[in-house]
Amino acid sequence: DAKTTQPTSMDCAEGRAANLPCNHSTISGNEYVYWYRQIHSQGPQYIIHGLKNNETNEMASLIITEDRKSSTLILPHATLRDTAVYYCIVRVGGTSYGKLTFGQGTILTVHP
Amino acid sequence: EADIYQTPRYLVIGTGKKITLECSQTMGHDKMYWYQQDPGMELHLIHYSYGVNSTEKGDLSSESTVSRIRTEHFPLTLESARPSHTSQYLCASSEGGRSFSPLHFGNGTRLTVT
Numbered sequence: 001d002a003k004t005t006q007p008t009s010m011d012c013a014e015g016r017a018a019n020l021p022c023n024h025s026t027i028s029g030n031e032y033v034y035w036y037r038q039i040h041s042q043g044p045q046y047i048i049h050g051l052k053n054n055e056t057n058e059m060a061s062l063i064i065t066e067d068r069k070s071s072t073l074i075l076p077h078a079t080l081r082d083t084a085v086y087y088c089i090v091r092v093g094g095t096s097y098g099k100l101t102f103g104q105g106t107i108l109t110v111h112p
Numbered sequence: 113e114a115d116i117y118q119t120p121r122y123l124v125i126g127t128g129k130k131i132t133l134e135c136s137q138t139m140g141h142d143k144m145y146w147y148q149q150d151p152g153m154e155l156h157l158i159h160y161s162y163g164v165n166s167t168e169k170g171d172l173s174s175e176s177t178v179s180r181i182r183t184e185h186f187p188l189t190l191e192s193a194r195p196s197h198t199s200q201y202l203c204a205s206s207e208g209g210r211s212f213s214p215l216h217f218g219n220g221t222r223l224t225v226t
Binding site for chain 2: 049103
């Protein structure tokens with residue numbers, strides 16, 4: 001699996017966009033980028049995933065660079081409840097998908 | 113919201129006791145997983161199952177065991193608890209037969225062995 005690098009922590013003002021970067025320079029052609037988040041004392045929550053095209057859902061947008069070596073998760077209007085640890089994971093799809101490796105992630109703090 | 117439940121939410125138990133952590137899901141998912149997470153640390157996969165009567169060890173060695181007799185139920189057992197087993201245990205499930213299905217997590221069991 002490709003290794004990912006994320007900043008340890010980030011801050012964001014409530015109501016502003018939160019842009020969380022992730023580097024995955026060794027990603028291979030069949031590996032997806034997945035994002036999860038974990039709010040304190042809860043289980044992780046799936047946010048979004050993509051292969052090479054930008055993706056958007058009701059929670060967030062995922063922007064993947066053309067060379068696929070990095071990506072950015074965008075929370076368009078951050079709220080205090082978005083304070084969490086955000087995990088960027090790169091993994092091949094298919095039956096082995098569940099064997100995800102959750103790294104240290106980025107601690108996002110949204111402040112009033 | 114995903115329907116995956118873990119009990120108990122918190123457990124404090126003495127060394128040497130046998131314990132079973134319960135995990136149930138009502139979504140009919142074939143695949144189920146157990147992760148272990150120490151406070152502020154990464155999640156590590158310790159067990160997984162791709163269906164009834166299927167169990168495999170994960171990436172992190174664990175002294176726990178699991179069983180999958182029914183689709184909806186994936187309990188984790190520690191035969192003799194030790195202080196080194198103190199951790200949070202997270203159960204997850206996903207659909208089978210598809211290239212991608214998001215993991216749905218329970219809220220975990222926080223285990224303390226004294």
